[in-house]
Amino acid sequence: MTISHRTFAAAALISAALVSVASGQQTAKVAPETIAAYVKNTWKAPAEGWQARVDQDQTQRICSETRNSPGKGDFEKILAREVASVAYPADGKVLGDWKAGEAVAQIGTGGQFSDKADGPRGGNCYACHQMAAKELSFGTLGPSLLEYGKIRKYAAADAKAAYAKIYNAQSVLPCSNMPRFGHNKFLTEQQIKDVTAYLFDPESPVNKP
Numbered sequence: 778m779t780i781s782h783r784t785f786a787a788a789a790l791i792s793a794a795l796v797s798v799a800s801g802q803q804t805a806k807v808a809p810e811t812i813a814a815y816v817k818n819t820w821k822a823p824a825e826g827w828q829a830r831v832d833q834d835q836t837q838r839i840c841s842e843t844r845n846s847p848g849k850g851d852f853e854k855i856l857a858r859e860v861a862s863v864a865y866p867a868d869g870k871v872l873g874d875w876k877a878g879e880a881v882a883q884i885g886t887g888g889q890f891s892d893k894a895d896g897p898r899g900g901n902c903y904a905c906h907q908m909a910a911k912e913l914s915f916g917t918l919g920p921s922l923l924e925y926g927k928i929r930k931y932a933a934a935d936a937k938a939a940y941a942k943i944y945n946a947q948s949v950l951p952c953s954n955m956p957r958f959g960h961n962k963f964l965t966e967q968q969i970k971d972v973t974a975y976l977f978d979p980e981s982p983v984n985k986p
């Protein structure tokens with residue numbers, strides 16, 4: 778089930794990418810209001826709390842308008858805003874339990890209209906990243922994270938940076954394709970700690986290829 782979901786998610790991402798490649802050279806001029814009205818109309822009766830997910834925030838609007846290539850000024854503005862949004866754990870510990878983190882990386886459900894509100898919810902990291910060598914089903918939209926902690930000698934500063942990246946990918950790279958898991962309150966603080974441990978615990982299969 779996880780695999781078919783992941784394949785589906787990856788296919789959707791790829792088709793989105795192809796559309797932007799195909800139309801990249803001759804950008805159609807469509808008024809932003811027309812696009813906003815179209816998107817709104819595709820969700821005629823959104824479930825409670827869903828309207829906010831359809832509305833773009835300032836950062837997403839700039840990324841859409843600049844086709845993910847913000848100029849220097851916008852780039853700096855996004856960076857400042859997104860960096861400020863990163864909430865680090867109050868206890869200062871960014872590493873949780875790598876075993877729980879493996880589940881966070883694998884689970885591709887949660888937050889879709891067909892998912893139960895109290896069902897399993899994960900980061901679907903494998904849809905875009907290679908992580909543990911033993912897992913053969915992974916997407917390649919993002920870089921391989923194989924031996925991520927080991928390569929960085931398990932440095933505390935790098936673990937903290939990875940936590941921030943997972944919390945809000947745009948705090949590191951404006952208009953990143955990676956979801957903002959903590960910023961959007963999609964994953965809990967504990968889940969982000971756990972998946973950071975999946976990358977940084979020496980015992981994690983990510984670091985034992």
Ligand code: HEC
Pocket residue numbers: 790881882900901902903904905906918919920922939942943946949950953954955956958972973
């Ligand atoms: C929709 C695809 C997608 C998903 C899902 C995704 N990522 Fe990413 N990730 C990317 C892309 C693309 C990059 C490279 C560009 C960037 O840095 O934003 C990236 C970069 C990263 C980096 C930085 C890598 C480096 O070069 O140092 C880390 C760490 C990371 N992702 C972790 C995760 C974790 C953990 C999850 C799951 C909770 C996850 N990602 C889910 C697309 C994704």
